[in-house]
Amino acid sequence: MKRNLYLAATVLAGIVGSAGMAQAQDKPTIAVVAKVGGIPWFNAMEQGIEEMGDELGVDAYMIGPTSADPALQVRAVEDLIARGVNVIGVVPNDREVLEPVLKKARDQGIIVLTHESPDSENIDYDFEMISAQQLGEEHAKLLADTTGCEGSYAVYVGGLNVPAHNAWADAAIEWLDQNCPDMKQAADRFGVAESVDDSRNTTLDLIRAHPDLAGIMSFGSQGTIGAARAVKERGLAGDIQVMGLFSPGQGRRLVHEGVITGGFQWSPLEAGKAFVALGDRLYEGGEITDGDDLPVLGKVRLDGHTLFASKPLELNEETVDELAELGL
Amino acid sequence: MSSASAPRHAFRLGADTLEIGIMALLLVASFSFFALMAPGFLSAVNVRSMAVQLPELGLLSLAMLVPIISGGLNLAVTFTANIAGLTTAWLVQNALGDAGVIGIVAGIGAGLGVGSAAGFLIGVIVARVGAHPILVSLGAMIFLQGLGEFLTRGGGISGMPAGFQWLGSGTLIGIPIPMLIFLMSAGGLAYFMQFTRTGFSIHMIGSNLRATEYSGIDVRRVLIVLYTLSGLLAAIAGMVMLARFNSVRVGHGESYLLITVLACFLAGANPFGGFGRVLPLVLGLMSLQVIASGMNLMGASQHLATAVWGAFLIVVMTLRMPFLKRS
Numbered sequence: 001m002k003r004n005l006y007l008a009a010t011v012l013a014g015i016v017g018s019a020g021m022a023q024a025q026d027k028p029t030i031a032v033v034a035k036v037g038g039i040p041w042f043n044a045m046e047q048g049i050e051e052m053g054d055e056l057g058v059d060a061y062m063i064g065p066t067s068a069d070p071a072l073q074v075r076a077v078e079d080l081i082a083r084g085v086n087v088i089g090v091v092p093n094d095r096e097v098l099e100p101v102l103k104k105a106r107d108q109g110i111i112v113l114t115h116e117s118p119d120s121e122n123i124d125y126d127f128e129m130i131s132a133q134q135l136g137e138e139h140a141k142l143l144a145d146t147t148g149c150e151g152s153y154a155v156y157v158g159g160l161n162v163p164a165h166n167a168w169a170d171a172a173i174e175w176l177d178q179n180c181p182d183m184k185q186a187a188d189r190f191g192v193a194e195s196v197d198d199s200r201n202t203t204l205d206l207i208r209a210h211p212d213l214a215g216i217m218s219f220g221s222q223g224t225i226g227a228a229r230a231v232k233e234r235g236l237a238g239d240i241q242v243m244g245l246f247s248p249g250q251g252r253r254l255v256h257e258g259v260i261t262g263g264f265q266w267s268p269l270e271a272g273k274a275f276v277a278l279g280d281r282l283y284e285g286g287e288i289t290d291g292d293d294l295p296v297l298g299k300v301r302l303d304g305h306t307l308f309a310s311k312p313l314e315l316n317e318e319t320v321d322e323l324a325e326l327g328l
Numbered sequence: 329m330s331s332a333s334a335p336r337h338a339f340r341l342g343a344d345t346l347e348i349g350i351m352a353l354l355l356v357a358s359f360s361f362f363a364l365m366a367p368g369f370l371s372a373v374n375v376r377s378m379a380v381q382l383p384e385l386g387l388l389s390l391a392m393l394v395p396i397i398s399g400g401l402n403l404a405v406t407f408t409a410n411i412a413g414l415t416t417a418w419l420v421q422n423a424l425g426d427a428g429v430i431g432i433v434a435g436i437g438a439g440l441g442v443g444s445a446a447g448f449l450i451g452v453i454v455a456r457v458g459a460h461p462i463l464v465s466l467g468a469m470i471f472l473q474g475l476g477e478f479l480t481r482g483g484g485i486s487g488m489p490a491g492f493q494w495l496g497s498g499t500l501i502g503i504p505i506p507m508l509i510f511l512m513s514a515g516g517l518a519y520f521m522q523f524t525r526t527g528f529s530i531h532m533i534g535s536n537l538r539a540t541e542y543s544g545i546d547v548r549r550v551l552i553v554l555y556t557l558s559g560l561l562a563a564i565a566g567m568v569m570l571a572r573f574n575s576v577r578v579g580h581g582e583s584y585l586l587i588t589v590l591a592c593f594l595a596g597a598n599p600f601g602g603f604g605r606v607l608p609l610v611l612g613l614m615s616l617q618v619i620a621s622g623m624n625l626m627g628a629s630q631h632l633a634t635a636v637w638g639a640f641l642i643v644v645m646t647l648r649m650p651f652l653k654r655s
Contacts, residue, residue, distance in 0.1 A: 096574065
């Protein structure tokens with residue numbers, strides 16, 4: 001309510017003046033359109049957006065469409081253009097659908113940012129909390145550290161044609177080939193990581209077939225959980241290192257039991273903060289160049305118009321509870 | 329169809345005027361409310377933005393209205409729109425790529441043809457098999473969704489020629505093209521439903537199917553015509569979405585399906601058929617858009633906006649009931 005009042009006041013002044021864009025010159029209004037509202041990931045992002053908004057004293061908020069239908073994101077952006085915000089951030093459901101309306105926004109002088117969408121065209125910048133390369137390598141390093149580069153390992157992905165998962169897997173395998181030449185993949189990667197049952201069965205088979213199996217890396221939402229259950233069933237916790245992406249709430253017990261070694265992802269909370277910090281910074285003026293040290297994102301690598309930060313979020317015994325509390 | 333004894337008064341001018349009056353009043357009320365409450369609501373940018381956003385949902389609602397008046401439903405409208413859009417996009421990009429404006433026109437023609445064909449098919453099944461339209465169109469909806477996803481492998485087609493994009497973003501005498509398309513379609517449909525023999529027959533079918541049959545009207549033909557018309561209107565919506573998004577994929581606009589039903593009932597269409605007018609629907613759609621944009625401008629949650637739409641429907645129903653009962 002307080003926010004509405006504040007808005008009413010600022011924008012009313014805007015109408016009296018020269019309608020639309022010319023709001024309070026010093027502080028921008030930043031709006032972020034999520035993929036869909038009301039799910040834990042984007043609730044955490046919203047929290048980040050509001051925290052950073054308070055910290056910087058800018059009006060920052062998130063719009064969460066009621067379903068993942070891309071048409072709803074277009075409507076949300078249309079309304080934001082009408083509202084005359086200064087910065088629009090989007091986490092696109094469908095990059096292509098948004099291009100015309102993002103172009104419209106930029107034509108009106110609005111700064112446009114995206115997240116998790118490096119291929120978007122009509123934007124100022126896209127930012128990624130962590131590059132695919134680094135996310136894969138962090139897992140590979142964890143595997144190398146915990147196994148001492150001995151034995152064989154297996155890799156699970158959500159599907160053999162899921163681009164992101166396979167890019168992470170490629171990076172991890174390449175790092176291991178170079179830095180742990182003695183470790184070999186027990187078998188080609190498996191596309192089972194979106195199903196707890198499939199990854200559990202695959203893991204049981206692998207344990208039977210490969211006595212030297214030392215680790216499993218899973219890039220997909222359920223593979224880590226499934227693999228951990230199989231390892232636990234066989235009483236091999238600690239002997240086989242299970243790591244990868246997983247939902248903290250789902251995996252926290254397995255982590256505390258020592259079955260899941262750990263994993264890396266990125267934080268939606270930090271991504272939310274980054275939207276606001278980046279938007280504020282761009283609104284103040286100035287380009288971003290390769291190697292800049294930005295608030296929230298830290299030192300970034302600029303590739304085209306994509307900013308790659310290096311902010312892996314480590315999931316381990318210490319962090320998993322806190323993240324689970326966030327509902328992730 | 330429990331409307332054997334449905335009141336006839338709705339055909340008379342009085343009831344129609346009342347309905348239009350109610351909807352106009354609600355539009356004025358919601359418009360004034362947000363003009364006062366939502367900052368920047370009256371700005372030219374916002375009014376234009378609402379005019380650009382309304383047509384896709386509007387055209388789909390028109391496509392839903394025709395079957396509802398006949399006592400049926402067409403649940404396949406959104407996927408019909410997608411399939412029509414995919415047809416046009418594929419033709420313009422592949423087969424007709426070099427034909428310029430002629431290629432675009434031919435592509436649109438083919439898209440509208442495919443949409444009409446989907447409607448025609450539903451109509452034939454409803455008319456010949458006699459199954460309830462909800463079942464038939466639900467089957468058609470899932471069929472079209474699956475077919476579209478199979479053919480596109482879940483991907484989309486994007487990158488239409490500039491001439492096509494003009495249809496989505498251009499203006500003519502200050503009015504956005506999608507709005508013009510919507511107004512022309514609504515006008516055409518209003519004329520068809522009010523002043524043609526077939527239009528009147530559609531109302532009669534919804535009012536009393538048996539009586540319509542006995543009065544010598546070819547019910548099957550009318551059913552086929554009305555679902556074909558519904559498919560055509562959905563295809564026009566598909567063209568507008570394709571032009572606005574510059575891309576098309578199965579599932580775009582999926583979330584509009586139930587909203588189109590909401591809009592029709594909001595506008596006084598009778599769930600059991602027989603009654604429903606185009607003008608109140610247009611006014612009702614405008615109210616929904618005003619609420620959505622107004623609440624967005626106020627920074628309210630999208631979920632809350634959806635809740636308000638639902639509440640709005642309930643309030644309108646409640647307000648309307650005494651008038652219906654009195655006669």
